Amino acid sequence: GAGVSQSPSNKVTEKGKDVELRCDPISGHTALYWYRQSLGQGLEFLIYFQGNSAPDKSGLPSDRFSAERTGGSVSTLTIQRTQQEDSAVYLCASSLRGDTQYFGPGTRLTVL
Amino acid sequence: AQSVTQLGSHVSVSEGALVLLRCNYSSSVPPYLFWYVQYPNQGLQLLLKYTTGATLVKGINGFEAEFKKSETSFHLTKPSAHMSDAAEYFCAVSERGYGGSQGNLIFGKGTKLSVKP
Numbered sequence: 534g535a536g537v538s539q540s541p542s543n544k545v546t547e548k549g550k551d552v553e554l555r556c557d558p559i560s561g562h563t564a565l566y567w568y569r570q571s572l573g574q575g576l577e578f579l580i581y582f583q584g585n586s587a588p589d590k591s592g593l594p595s596d597r598f599s600a601e602r603t604g605g606s607v608s609t610l611t612i613q614r615t616q617q618e619d620s621a622v623y624l625c626a627s628s629l630r631g632d633t634q635y636f637g638p639g640t641r642l643t644v645l
Numbered sequence: 646a647q648s649v650t651q652l653g654s655h656v657s658v659s660e661g662a663l664v665l666l667r668c669n670y671s672s673s674v675p676p677y678l679f680w681y682v683q684y685p686n687q688g689l690q691l692l693l694k695y696t697t698g699a700t701l702v703k704g705i706n707g708f709e710a711e712f713k714k715s716e717t718s719f720h721l722t723k724p725s726a727h728m729s730d731a732a733e734y735f736c737a738v739s740e741r742g743y744g745g746s747q748g749n750l751i752f753g754k755g756t757k758l759s760v761k762p
Binding site for chain 1: 681686687688689690691694735737748749750751752753754755
C-alpha cells in the first residue's frame with residue numbers, strides 16, 4: 534500500500550499568516566506523530582496521536598501550534614501567526630499500535 | 646530525560662572502506678534504539694532497530710548495529726561502503742510505552758556520510 538503522504542510538499546508564507554499542513558498516514562495505522570526538522574534544532578518531536586486523541590503534546594513549541602486528527606486518519610498541523618523561526622521541514626510519521634514509525638517526505642515551510 | 650549523542654557531524658570514507666557511525670544514548674529505562682537514513686529532500690527511512698533480544702541487529706543495505714548496554718552505545722557499521730550510502734544518518738531512542746509500544750523518538754543531531762570514489 535501507499536506510504537505516509539504529506540501536503541503541500543513546499544509552502545512559502547508571509548510572517549503573520551496562518552498555515553495548515555496535512556498528513557495522510559498509512560491506512561490502518563493508529564498512531565501518528567509530528568516532528569520538525571530545522572538547521573538549528575535538528576529533529577524535534579511535536580505531538581503524538583493515538584486514534585483521534587493527543588496524549589502527548591509536550592513538544593509543541595508555543596500556543597500558536599495546534600494539531601488535530603479526524604476519523605483516526607488524516608491529521609492537520611496548524612501554525613497561527615507564523616514567525617520566521619517556524620521555517621523548517623515538518624515531518625509526519627505513523628505506526629501500527631505504536632510500533633515502528635514510518636515517515637512521510639515532509640513539508641518544507643518557509644516564512645518570509 | 647533521554648538523549649542521543651552522535652559523534653561526528655560529518656564522516657568521509659572511501660568506497661569499499663568500513664563505515665562506522667557512532668551513537669551513544671542516555672536513558673533511565675531500557676530503551677528502544679533506531680537508526681534512520683535520510684537522502685536529500687526525502688523523509689526518514691528506517692535502517693534497523695533494537696527492541697529486545699539479540700544485541701547485534703542487522704538492517705537493510707548491509708548495515709548492522711550492536712547494542713552495548715555497558716557502554717550505552719548503538720554504533721552503526723557497514724563492512725564496505727558504496728557510493729549510494731552517501732546520506733545523513735540519524736540515531737534515535739524512544740521509551741517503551743504502554744504494552745511495549747514505542748514512544749516518541751528522540752533523535753541525535755545526525756551524521757552526514759560522504760563516500761569518495
